[in-house]
Amino acid sequence: MTFNMRSILKPLFVLILILLTLFASGRVNPQITGEVGSPLDTGKTIADMSFFSADDMDLKINSTDDVFAAGGTINVDTTSADHLVIAGGEISVRNISIHDLIAAGGKLNFVDGNVEDDIVAAGGEVHVLPGFGIGGSAVIAGGDARIEAPVPTDLRVAAGRVYLNSVVGGNARLSGDTITLGPKARIGGDLLYRTDNLTIKPGAVVSGRQLVLPAKDRSAFERWGAGAGRLFAMFAIAVILGFVIMVVVIGIAVPGLMRSSAQFIHSAPLKSLGIGVLIAVCIPFLMAVLFTSGIGAPLAMLLGAICLAITPVAIAATAYLFGMEARKFLAKADGPLTAWTARLFWPALGAAAILVLGMIPLLGLLVWLFAMLFGLGAVVSRGGKALAMNA
Numbered sequence: 001m002t003f004n005m006r007s008i009l010k011p012l013f014v015l016i017l018i019l020l021t022l023f024a025s026g027r028v029n030p031q032i033t034g035e036v037g038s039p040l041d042t043g044k045t046i047a048d049m050s051f052f053s054a055d056d057m058d059l060k061i062n063s064t065d066d067v068f069a070a071g072g073t074i075n076v077d078t079t080s081a082d083h084l085v086i087a088g089g090e091i092s093v094r095n096i097s098i099h100d101l102i103a104a105g106g107k108l109n110f111v112d113g114n115v116e117d118d119i120v121a122a123g124g125e126v127h128v129l130p131g132f133g134i135g136g137s138a139v140i141a142g143g144d145a146r147i148e149a150p151v152p153t154d155l156r157v158a159a160g161r162v163y164l165n166s167v168v169g170g171n172a173r174l175s176g177d178t179i180t181l182g183p184k185a186r187i188g189g190d191l192l193y194r195t196d197n198l199t200i201k202p203g204a205v206v207s208g209r210q211l212v213l214p215a216k217d218r219s220a221f222e223r224w225g226a227g228a229g230r231l232f233a234m235f236a237i238a239v240i241l242g243f244v245i246m247v248v249v250i251g252i253a254v255p256g257l258m259r260s261s262a263q264f265i266h267s268a269p270l271k272s273l274g275i276g277v278l279i280a281v282c283i284p285f286l287m288a289v290l291f292t293s294g295i296g297a298p299l300a301m302l303l304g305a306i307c308l309a310i311t312p313v314a315i316a317a318t319a320y321l322f323g324m325e326a327r328k329f330l331a332k333a334d335g336p337l338t339a340w341t342a343r344l345f346w347p348a349l350g351a352a353a354i355l356v357l358g359m360i361p362l363l364g365l366l367v368w369l370f371a372m373l374f375g376l377g378a379v380v381s382r383g384g385k386a387l388a389m390n391a
Helices: 005-023 220-253 255-267 269-293 297-330 340-358 363-390
Strands: 032-036 044-046 049-059 061-063 067-110 113-115 119-128 132-134 138-147 155-164 172-181 191-194 198-200 210-212
Touching (some): 119 132, 220 255, 220 297, 220 340, 255 297
Parallel strands (some): 044 061, 067 119, 113 132, 119 138, 155 172, 172 198
């Protein structure tokens, strides 16, 4: 098979150009707004999901969608949104009207405003002042947590120092080195706590039970986390075994494709990489154009399905190459694999090599990326002829 880069480039870019020409006049509404700067004053009205980042930020947004912000110092004031997600060194929140709030930072200060549902906050210092309205539950973690705003349902706090001086409609589950219930604390449900230093000020009321959580006690969330960890470990093992089996099965099912693709990567690595990069970049772009057009959505989904199907084959081709190179080095053998033991062992060894390298932090991501790109270029280039030979 004679490969000509222009034979792929020319029709691909012509097709993209035609699609752009056909649909450029169509109305495409922006779905995401983003700004980066320092300092940043975002006073505006936005209907779409928005992202902002700056060292110093004054966030003033009127949005019906989600808002994400990250920076050093963030002052949120006169802001409305569906979900507000913020992360920074020092965060101050005032005069907000949102559905849910998620915040993380060094120092968090929730002054006033209204959150219709839940808040989740984590930081070195987390202060929820009396003027801050919470419509649902609150989950707070940090070094110093001070809650003075009413929580209509359940409250969960884990911090070095916990100070609660407000009404909690449901249960309060508190964990810390020191826990203090102020004189205005009113807990409608149970108080579940884990500490050696509990102080209940005169005037504080606990309507339900006061239960000490033993050191080994775990909440439903913690039990779920442990179960999820076991499930993840089992999933990881299944993925590893599945990948090795996939390489072996593909090598047995289509040995001509694997052999031809491995030879192509070995003889023309730069060409294989270039074709892989071209496909990895152009196909998603083409799919986006087709989805934007509306009428091209079925074709875009077909392209996506093809990509999902060919990606594991591409990685298997690179793993097969690893196995063949290991065979040359260790067994001093070359040529097609004839014995069943060899057809099982060497591809499996190549898959294992990629898995081991893929587990190395940072480097592992590059290993998987280049394994896909090299294999993608080789499989697309040699696939037709090799499959015809296998048939």
